Amino acid sequence: MCGIVGYLGPRDAAPILLAGLTRLEYRGYDSAGVAVQTESGLTLRKLAGRIGGLKIALGRDPVTGSCGIAHTRWATHGAPNERNAHPHVDCTGQIAVVHNGIIENADVLRTRLECCGHHFVTETDTETLAHLIEDADGPTLESRVIAALTHVEGTYGLAVIAAGEPDKIVVARRGSPVLLGVGEQEYFVASDASAVLEHTRSVVYLDDGDIAVLTRTGYHVIDREARVQTRPVNALDWDLEQIALGEYSHFMLKEICEQPRTLQETLRGRLLFADGTARLNGLNLTPEDCRTLGRIVIVACGTSWHAGLAGRHIIEALAGVPVQVEYASEFRYRQPVGMPGALTIAISQSGETADTLEALRAARAAGSKVIGVVNVVGSTIAREADGGIYLHAGPEIGVASTKAFTSQITALLLLGLYLARHRGLSLGDGRKMVEQLARLPDLAAEALQIEGEIKALAQSYVEERNALYLGRGINFPVALEGALKLKEISYIHAEGYPAAEMKHGPIALIDQDMPVIFLAPKDAVYPKVISNMQEVKARGGRIIAITSKGNGDLRGLVDHQLSVPPSPSLLSPVLTVIPLQLFAYHIAAMRGYDVDRPRNLAKSVTVE
Ligand code: F6R
Numbered sequence: 129m130c131g132i133v134g135y136l137g138p139r140d141a142a143p144i145l146l147a148g149l150t151r152l153e154y155r156g157y158d159s160a161g162v163a164v165q166t167e168s169g170l171t172l173r174k175l176a177g178r179i180g181g182l183k184i185a186l187g188r189d190p191v192t193g194s195c196g197i198a199h200t201r202w203a204t205h206g207a208p209n210e211r212n213a214h215p216h217v218d219c220t221g222q223i224a225v226v227h228n229g230i231i232e233n234a235d236v237l238r239t240r241l242e243c244c245g246h247h248f249v250t251e252t253d254t255e256t257l258a259h260l261i262e263d264a265d266g267p268t269l270e271s272r273v274i275a276a277l278t279h280v281e282g283t284y285g286l287a288v289i290a291a292g293e294p295d296k297i298v299v300a301r302r303g304s305p306v307l308l309g310v311g312e313q314e315y316f317v318a319s320d321a322s323a324v325l326e327h328t329r330s331v332v333y334l335d336d337g338d339i340a341v342l343t344r345t346g347y348h349v350i351d352r353e354a355r356v357q358t359r360p361v362n363a364l365d366w367d368l369e370q371i372a373l374g375e376y377s378h379f380m381l382k383e384i385c386e387q388p389r390t391l392q393e394t395l396r397g398r399l400l401f402a403d404g405t406a407r408l409n410g411l412n413l414t415p416e417d418c419r420t421l422g423r424i425v426i427v428a429c430g431t432s433w434h435a436g437l438a439g440r441h442i443i444e445a446l447a448g449v450p451v452q453v454e455y456a457s458e459f460r461y462r463q464p465v466g467m468p469g470a471l472t473i474a475i476s477q478s479g480e481t482a483d484t485l486e487a488l489r490a491a492r493a494a495g496s497k498v499i500g501v502v503n504v505v506g507s508t509i510a511r512e513a514d515g516g517i518y519l520h521a522g523p524e525i526g527v528a529s530t531k532a533f534t535s536q537i538t539a540l541l542l543l544g545l546y547l548a549r550h551r552g553l554s555l556g557d558g559r560k561m562v563e564q565l566a567r568l569p570d571l572a573a574e575a576l577q578i579e580g581e582i583k584a585l586a587q588s589y590v591e592e593r594n595a596l597y598l599g600r601g602i603n604f605p606v607a608l609e610g611a612l613k614l615k616e617i618s619y620i621h622a623e624g625y626p627a628a629e630m631k632h633g634p635i636a637l638i639d640q641d642m643p644v645i646f647l648a649p650k651d652a653v654y655p656k657v658i659s660n661m662q663e664v665k666a667r668g669g670r671i672i673a674i675t676s677k678g679n680g681d682l683r684g685l686v687d688h689q690l691s692v693p694p695s696p697s698l699l700s701p702v703l704t705v706i707p708l709q710l711f712a713y714h715i716a717a718m719r720g721y722d723v724d725r726p727r728n729l730a731k732s733v734t735v736e
Contacts, residue, residue, distance in 0.1 A: 130214070130228045130730075131155040131200040132306065133323050134287045134297045136342050137314020141165075141196035142186055148316075148323035149179045149200045151371060154379070154525050155320060155732060157200060157725050158208030162186070163215040163224035164196035169291040170224050174213035195295060197287045197317070199226035202730040205234065206251030216255040218262035219247050222291040225261070227254040228319055228734060229283035229304035237279060253282075261288060269293045270341045273300060274352055283482070283734070287317045299340040304734050305480050305508055308332040308340055308347055310361060315342040320732075321364050321506075322371050322523055329364040333506045362506055370522045378723045380526030380617070384709045387531050388573040390521040391702070394535040398542055399566055404558025405549040406542040411499060412515025413471070418550035421449050421471055425464070425496065427456040427487035428475035429733065431529040431612060435501075435536035436475050437605035438701045442540050445698060446561075447547035456487035457736070468495035473543075476500065477524055477532035478732035479507020486736075488512060501539050503532050517543060526724045528617050530709045533609060534572065534702045541565060541698065564696050571699075575692040575706040582707055585672070585688055586714035592620055592643055596634060597708070598627035599647030600657055606647050606701045610708030617716035617726045627660040638669040645711075646686070647704050649676040651697035661685055672711075674704050 131152025135141045145162050153160075160182045161174030171191045175181045179200060199214035206212035215224040231237070234253035237260065242248065246259040260276035261269075269290045277284075283303030289296070299306055299317050309316030309324030309331055316324040317340075321331055332349070334340055338357060340349045349357040376382035383390075398407050424443060426436035433455060440451040456474070460483060472491035476484045479502040488498050488509060500509045500516035503524065510516060519535040542565070549558050589595075595614055599607035608624035615622045625634055627646065638644065644664045648657045661671055662685065671686040676694040683689065692703040716723045 130202050130319070131323065132197070132226050132228055132285060132287055132317060132319040134197040134299070134317030134342070135314070136195045136295070136297050136344065137311065139194060139314065140192060141194050142191050144327070145196050145198035146179065146183055146186065147326065148318060149182070149198050151322045152200050152318070152320055153179050154527055154724060155200065155202065155730055158203050159210065159213035160198070160200045161213040161215055162191070162196055162198040163289060164191045164193040165289060165291070165294045166191055166193040170217070170221060170289065172215060172217065172224065174210050174215070176208060176210045176213065195289060195297065197224060197226045197289055197297060204230055205253040212250045212252050214254060216250060216252060216258045218258040220262065223258050223261050223288065225254060225258045225286055225288050227257060227284055227286040229285055229302070230736070231256055231280055231284065232282035233280070257284075257286065269296055270298045270339055270350070271354070273298045274339060274354070277352070285319055295344045297342040299334065299342065301334040301338050302336050303482065306334050308334070308342065310347070315347055317342065321366065325364060325366060325371060326368055330361050331364055331506070332359045332361055333511065334359065365505065366523055371525060378526065378713070378717065380528055380530060380713050380723050383524055383526050383531045384706070384713060385576060386522070387534050387576070387706065388569040390531045390535055391538055391572055392569040393520040393522070394538045395542070395565060395568070396520065399562045401559065401562050404555045404562055406546040408517055408542060408546050410515050410517065411546070415550050417497070418547050421547065423466065423470040424449050424451045425467070425470055425472045425491060426451060426453045426475060427459050427472060427484055427491065429456050429481050429483055431533050431609060432475040432477060432484070432536060434605045434609040434612070435533050435540065436473070437608070438537050438602055439473070439475070439540035441602040442537070442544040442698050443547065446544035446553065447551050449547060449551070454487070456481070457483040460486040460490045464491060464494045467491060470496045472496040472498045474498060474500050474509050474513060475536055476509050477503045477519075477529055479504040479509040480732045480734050482734050482736050485509055485512070501536055503535070527726055527729050528613055528712070528723075533705060537702050538565070538568065564699060568699060568702060571693045571695055571703055572706065575703045578690055578707065579710055581690060582710040583714045585690070586711055586718060589643055590715050590718045594637070594642055595620055595622040596630075596637065596642060596644045597622060597624040597647070598630060598644060598660060599624070600627045600653040601651065602697060602701055603647035603649065603704055606705050606708065609705055610645060610712070613709055613712035614715065616729060617712055617721060617723050618719055619721070619727070620715070627657055630660060631663065635663065635667065638664055638667040640668045640670065642669055643672065644669045645672045645708070646674065648673050648679070649692065649697070649700045649704055650679050650694060651700065654679070658685070674707050676700070
């Protein structure tokens with residue numbers, strides 16, 4: 129969602145804040161602003177639109193000072209205009225706040241504060257925080273922030289500065305991620321590590337309930353009772369190159385093309401060839417746990433949920449454990465049954481998705497052990513889970529998830545193999561699977577080789593208004609994912625369906641204006657998928673088929689055939705999704721859209 133940056137140190141704050149905001153722009157991008165401690169008090173600059181505009185404004189009219197906070201917004205309360213952009217200030221303009229999350233009782237607080245004479249100028253929930261702090265009693269800024277937060281319901285990651293205490297930033301967290309960056313006599317605040325990476329690799333992740341106080345001489349973390357908390361300093365393992373665009377026109381394309389390498393990273397050190405199993409040190413499951421597992425519940429959202437659907441096929445086929453896949457947002461409000469003895473797997477690229485985090489907590493509260501399949505190291509889900517598997521896919525900046533999806537499926541393949549070997553899969557079969565997994569990065573590289581063909585194809589479909597994606601078995605989730613990629617970045621209406629379900633309704637939509645993309649790698653359901661293609665063909669639909677090399681020539685039946693390397697069925701989603709990612713990318717790029725920052729979306733959905 130929104131992004132927060134803060135700086136306190138010897139350097140000029142504004143350029144550092146702007147550079148940090150630029151790194152975070154993928155998280156939210158409807159408006160941005162900074163507040164800097166200057167010789168004349170707090171100075172604010174805010175603008176609707178992208179960070180570029182704010183940079184120009186600050187270039188024309190600079191603000192000088194070495195302590196400040198900044199924000200890039202994804203609107204929740206109030207229109208995305210300059211007035212509603214953060215930072216927000218109190219009545220006196222002496223306290224400035226940037227905030228991620230949602231203050232759920234903002235309306236009640238606002239009415240109460242207005243009755244006491246406070247004057248609000250924005251429609252945001254965040255402004256209530258500035259007035260609450262203004263209203264609070266206490267000898268220090270942190271004591272007033274703590275007092276203010278006692279009135280607040282909802283979630284926040286926030287940073288506050290006050291003219292009266294010019295060398296201080298107070299940070300608080302409940303439900304929205306915030307970390308501190310620790311440099312050489314300088315300190316940073318960020319909602320995401322990429323904002324501080326060019327200055328320091330030492331970060332402190334705050335826990336819910338933490339208040340951090342940054343001054344020129346150091347930082348400390350306290351709880352609501354002002355008791356000092358010890359939080360470890362972690363070393364970031366990302367490098368700057370990973371968050372740079374390099375030769376690519378968009379991060380999404382870079383991340384699609386990176387997949388052979390990111391799959392390699394997900395597999396690195398985890399394939400045990402002789403033992404025919406996976407090494408998953410962080411899983412925290414005993415062999416006995418694996419053997420006695422009665423059920424797995426996967427909770428996730430969006431693309432990660434699609435990976436979970438593929439994971440169901442993988443784990444059920446390999447390990448014989450029943451798997452249930454749940455939208456995290458639905459699961460968290462149900463009364464889950466039979467959770468003791470179950471294992472819940474939260475899948476999340478960011479590790480910060482609010483619904484997935486709450487689903488994990490609900491599963492734990494209902495008696496389940498919980499593990500995370502997460503990309504961002506140190507993220508909340510990673511820290512709250514009992515164990516898990518990191519994807520090691522590196523930072524994913526493009527809002528549309530690509531490399532995380534293929535790494536999630538690969539991690540679930542490793543998990544399936546690991547569980548299976550404890551549940552009766554033979555050494556020989558385990559070794560075969562390890563060999564197959566080891567080839568996956570090369571197969572992904574081969575799948576990418578048809579990019580030119582896909583780009584040419586995209587040209588013929590760039591004006592479409594609808595598309596239907598159909599697949600069966602483990603490729604049904606790929607159909608969902610292909611449709612999601614197309615709709616979210618090209619704004620073409622697209623639906624994914626199980627191919628045979630088409631007959632139960634969507635077939636009514638088929639005519640020459642409805643392109644139908646079939647997932648048809650060679651597997652047990654291939655002949656059935658061919659029959660489904662014939663049904664579409666008979667009704668004049670145009671067909672693009674994603675097949676495996678060696679499937680034979682489908683000309684005569686389909687309009688376009690794109691082939692990925694053959695693979696065992698369970699591995700096929702990692703390959704069949706690649707042409708769909710490229711297809712969506714090229715269509716959106718040809719339409720001239722901002723591929724990395726599609727309208728209305730944000731990278732990490734940290735509010736409900
Ligand atoms: C789609 C996309 C989203 C995310 C979803 C979950 O391209 O990126 O659907 O997959 O918001 O995010 P994570 O995986 O961070 O929990």
